[in-house]
Amino acid sequence: MTLVLGAVAHDPKVVTVWSGLRTWLRERGLPVDFVLYSHYELQVEELVAGNVHVAWNSPLAWIRTERLANAAGRSTWPLVMRDSDQDLTSVILVRRDSPYEKITDLTEHTIGLGAVDSPQASLLPRALLRESGLVPGENVTVRHFDEGVGLHGNDDAGERAAAAALLAGSVDAAAVIDLNHLIFTRQNTLPPRSTRVLTRTAPYDLGNLTVGTTAPTELIERLRGLLLSMNYANPVDRPHLDLQDMLMWRHGRTCGYQQLAASVDAEGFYSTDGAITAEGYRP
Template sequence: MTLVMGAVAYDPKVVTIWAGFRAWFARRGLDVDFVLYSHYERQVDDLVAGRVDAAWNSPLAWIRARRLAGGRLEPLVMRDTDQDLTSVVVVREDSPFKDVADLKGETVGTGAIDSPQATLLPFALLREHGLRPGEEVAVRRFDVGVGLHGDHVGGERDAARALMSGGVAAACMVDSNHLLFVREGTLPPDGTRVVGRTRPYDHCTMTAARATPETDRFRDLLLSMDASDPGVRTLFDLEGLTAWRPARTSGYALLERAVDDEGFYDPAGPMTAPGYRP
């Protein structure tokens, strides 16, 4: 039996990554094929309907899929780099803002509408400080790659640029991208300060429609991958991990609440507005 896995093509390297993994699985006797999607919403629909056996889900895709499936999905693995992330609210070093609450009446830049790390979770942080997005603070959203659930870093990068040009008073991003933007020169060294940080959360998870001998074997082989193997290490570097870890769901509680507070998938919620659903 062939195990069919779904993945979202947020970048051309996705083809290289999963073609390489597919060949690695084949050498170990597991027949794996993959289907590439242009956005997570269709991938979730196909996973829940059983048209694919497993899917490489964003955290938001995991939440939507679990809810649509009535909780009957099986989390398999996640990257070591998917665990215990934080998002930050960043201001210019020369700004007067010392705390998130100081941003009342200002404009905050975010990533795409469906980005957990650069929009939904930072919105939750703002609300914790008494600032309702769109009310106590204005929001300037950078909708790059809607449907990719923040996998496209462009929206966060544009928010960072807007911060430095004075277009927004603060910008929201995952902590690792804050460091990346400094390394690449989008943000100047020592030119920004973090005034707020979310609690830790987890990111992507490999999800099975149901547990089968094939999905069990798929999970076990992923967990057995060793970065000391040069071929594996090349694929790991492209995919941004050093080891696969057993999946856990406890790291999604923060995003679950953020999705509910935002009414994200409600009939009149943000992702059902004209022009936004991919």
């Protein structure tokens, strides 16, 4: 039997990543192949239906997978995660010369966000706004840069557009994941000392390799063991880890998704049984 893995083709390098990992796993005796999807919503539905055994899920895709599976009386769980997907934060940026000192200073102003389905640049920053008493459409304006809708923020084009709008002065603040703040500064998308961090979210986790409802236990355990055995010091393993911007695989966990799940409920993004309920959201 071949273990079938699902992944979303959010970037051309996805093919390179999973083709290389497929070869690495097969060389170690694990029969595995992969299927690519154009967006996460279809991948989630295919995983829960049993058409793939495991899937590389965004945090938002994990939440929907768990809800759909629970509604169907099935179980699903996170197998492994990248070390680089744990304990991340998003930041609210303002121009360095702006007068804003705290998040409530943005009352009656405009904040640029990434795509509507981006956990790191939309759902979690919107939760941060609500916690601070800022309600989009009431006492603060949010402007979404809906690039790559359906990719759950894995395409950073929305964050880049929000950052560019901040520099241009068409928004007063912008939300990006902390890592992209560093990358945008290094690439001069945000020139050094042009912006500053006003506030940040609590830490959260990003993606995981999710085990589906029909996954063969023996092959899943072999997959987990092989991935956890990858060693950055090993020159054979290192290129595969570098391609995924990581040093090591870690055991999957769910504790880093709680604030996102709460935001999903507050926004009405998915129902408790996993139906898409976000107004106007269609990948």
